[in-house]
Amino acid sequence: MSELTGKERVQKLFKKEPLDTMPCFSGQGAVVVQAIEEMGTQFAKIHTDARLMAQSAITSARLFNMDGVVIPYDMATVAEAMGRGISLYENADGVIYPTVPNKWKTLDEIDIPKDYMSQGRLPMIDEAFKIIKEEAPDLAVGAWVLGPFTLAGQIMELDILLKGLKKNKDATAAFLDQVTQVTVDMVKHYQELDVDFISVRDMGSGTDLLSPRMWKTLVGPNLKKVFDAITCVPSVNHICGSTDMIIEMMHECGADALSVDQKNNVVTTREKLGNDVLLFGNFDPYNTLTQLEDVKEVEAVIKQCIDNGLDAVWPGCDIWPDIRKENMETYVKTVKEYGKKASPAVGRI
Amino acid sequence: MSNQEEILAALKEAVVEYEEDDCAEAAQRALDEGIDPMVAVMDGLAAGMEEVGVLFDTNEYFVPEVLMCADALYKGLDILRPHITLDADIPKASVVIGSIQGDVHDIGKNLVKMMFDVAGWDVHDLGRDVPLESFVEKQLDVKSDVLAMSAMMTTTMMGMKKVIAMVKEKNPDCLIMLGGAPVTRDVANLFGADGYAESAGNAVSEGIKMIGRLREFQKGDIK
Numbered sequence: 001m002s003e004l005t006g007k008e009r010v011q012k013l014f015k016k017e018p019l020d021t022m023p024c025f026s027g028q029g030a031v032v033v034q035a036i037e038e039m040g041t042q043f044a045k046i047h048t049d050a051r052l053m054a055q056s057a058i059t060s061a062r063l064f065n066m067d068g069v070v071i072p073y074d075m076a077t078v079a080e081a082m083g084r085g086i087s088l089y090e091n092a093d094g095v096i097y098p099t100v101p102n103k104w105k106t107l108d109e110i111d112i113p114k115d116y117m118s119q120g121r122l123p124m125i126d127e128a129f130k131i132i133k134e135e136a137p138d139l140a141v142g143a144w145v146l147g148p149f150t151l152a153g154q155i156m157e158l159d160i161l162l163k164g165l166k167k168n169k170d171a172t173a174a175f176l177d178q179v180t181q182v183t184v185d186m187v188k189h190y191q192e193l194d195v196d197f198i199s200v201r202d203m204g205s206g207t208d209l210l211s212p213r214m215w216k217t218l219v220g221p222n223l224k225k226v227f228d229a230i231t232c233v234p235s236v237n238h239i240c241g242s243t244d245m246i247i248e249m250m251h252e253c254g255a256d257a258l259s260v261d262q263k264n265n266v267v268t269t270r271e272k273l274g275n276d277v278l279l280f281g282n283f284d285p286y287n288t289l290t291q292l293e294d295v296k297e298v299e300a301v302i303k304q305c306i307d308n309g310l311d312a313v314w315p316g317c318d319i320w321p322d323i324r325k326e327n328m329e330t331y332v333k334t335v336k337e338y339g340k341k342a343s344p345a346v347g348r349i
Numbered sequence: 350m351s352n353q354e355e356i357l358a359a360l361k362e363a364v365v366e367y368e369e370d371d372c373a374e375a376a377q378r379a380l381d382e383g384i385d386p387m388v389a390v391m392d393g394l395a396a397g398m399e400e401v402g403v404l405f406d407t408n409e410y411f412v413p414e415v416l417m418c419a420d421a422l423y424k425g426l427d428i429l430r431p432h433i434t435l436d437a438d439i440p441k442a443s444v445v446i447g448s449i450q451g452d453v454h455d456i457g458k459n460l461v462k463m464m465f466d467v468a469g470w471d472v473h474d475l476g477r478d479v480p481l482e483s484f485v486e487k488q489l490d491v492k493s494d495v496l497a498m499s500a501m502m503t504t505t506m507m508g509m510k511k512v513i514a515m516v517k518e519k520n521p522d523c524l525i526m527l528g529g530a531p532v533t534r535d536v537a538n539l540f541g542a543d544g545y546a547e548s549a550g551n552a553v554s555e556g557i558k559m560i561g562r563l564r565e566f567q568k569g570d571i572k
């Protein structure tokens with residue numbers, strides 16, 4: 001039997017069909033500086049040009065034998081399309097991700113334009129998806145969107161939003177409904193682009209910030225609406241930070257897989273959810289891929305993730321692009337070799 | 350309960366219950382009754398914030414509640430602070446604080462700033478998304494005792510290393526404090542920083558513990 005392509009491996013994973021080995025891919029940003037250097041470009045330029053975005057994603061995956069790609073790289077795309085501006089840091093040294101400079105400061109100011117989907121960089125990102133699908137048909141293509149709560153924090157001041165949850169409940173809930181509809185529209189759009197999976201990242205909603213009670217009433221129901229709208233492709237519910245207290249509610253939102261970061265106790269999570277749930281995570285990307293100086297330590301981190309009961313080893317957040325080459329190689333190699341054994345939800349051929 | 354105890358308790362409760370109007374009213378009563386405004390800040394407002402820290406550590410309060418408690422504290426502080434007389438022989442401590450370039454998050458930074466405000470420091474708040482050279486320029490300009498920088502995201506923390514090197518080269522006595530979700534104590538050590546507070550959550554705990562230490566210091570428990 002011929003070896004599976006990365007795309008086939010990822011597709012089978014989501015269908016829980018037997019695999020040759022664990023796929024190595026991510027729903028978080030996985031672009032690396034080695035790819036950017038090989039292309040002769042700069043980090044600040046890969047966010048605004050479809051070809052550079054597509055090429056940097058493909059080159060990053062090819063350099064390290066990853067099974068898939070995910071774009072875009074920054075979380076400011078939708079806020080920018082709504083007219084909130086963009087800071088690209090084109091003259092700054094090193095790696096700085098784009099940010100949103102002009103968030104709305106009160107609920108009264110919010111005016112989401114109807115045509116946002118055709119504004120800012122969103123059409124360029126669609127073009128980048130097209131290029132990737134044409135030029136790397138063997139790779140799984142992932143899209144990601146911000147979950148409603150985190151998107152709300154990108155378009156209006158986070159402290160006002162957080163206080164509004166307590167002080168101005170009805171108006172804030174109505175605003176979150178509005179933002180949920182934006183996220184629903186975005187996931188429907190990416191489904192039409194025929195991506196291989198969609199990751200919904202509500203990374204600002206963990207219990208580092210919100211109480212489980214608040215999550216249950218103001219985050220969970222909106223996420224459920226988003227996952228209900230993803231009908232044609234597999235979906236992932238990713239939250240970084242503290243998730244132990246909300247993991248069961250995350251599961252009830254209806255995604256095909258859950259993704260958590262290094263703060264989650266995966267062994268306990270697996271006990272709570274059972275072996276049939278696809279669970280991804282949960283290594284610390286900065287420490288593991290950038291800081292560790294001995295690849296044996298990297299290997300140990302990845303093996304521990306697999307032994308703890310994960311079905312795919314994902315970084316807990318975006319990979320910091322300035323990785324140590326040998327650490328990244330060890331991450332992928334360990335997943336593919338040590339991942340030959342069955343994971344809780346997915347058997348092996 | 351004496352009049353002073355009652356007013357201090359009212360200040361404390363107003364902070365814990367995030368009642369801004371009650372806090373302003375209690376602060377005004379403290380002034381009207383001739384209570385030392387520094388005592389009202391430390392044993393009223395700061396004591397309330399300490400209790401908030403306990404509620405936060407025990408998962409009873411989360412960040413929204415803490416932000417509202419901080420708003421209440423500032424309502425009282427704005428009334429009391431102009432009436433605090435400073436010892437002319439002791440130079441006022443100062444801090445330059447901000448979130449680093451590429452980081453538009455400032456909740457953690459603002460909570461740490463609150464700690465310096467309570468302590469009566471001169472606070473030079475540069476805001477967020479602050480270019481690296483602005484930290485250096487401001488620190489050298491005002492010659493602050495402390496430079497406090499926050500990076501909420503891993504992707505922005507590398508800039509801190511550059512700022513520390515630039516400041517330490519020109520002003521080795523400046524203490525550098527780092528904070529933010531991705532900054533670990535190891536990273537702070539690696540970058541050459543002198544202090545560190547972890548996340549917005551830990552900034553709450555750490556900032557409040559520092560307020561607690563200030564209160565002990567004021568009472569003479571710490572020499």
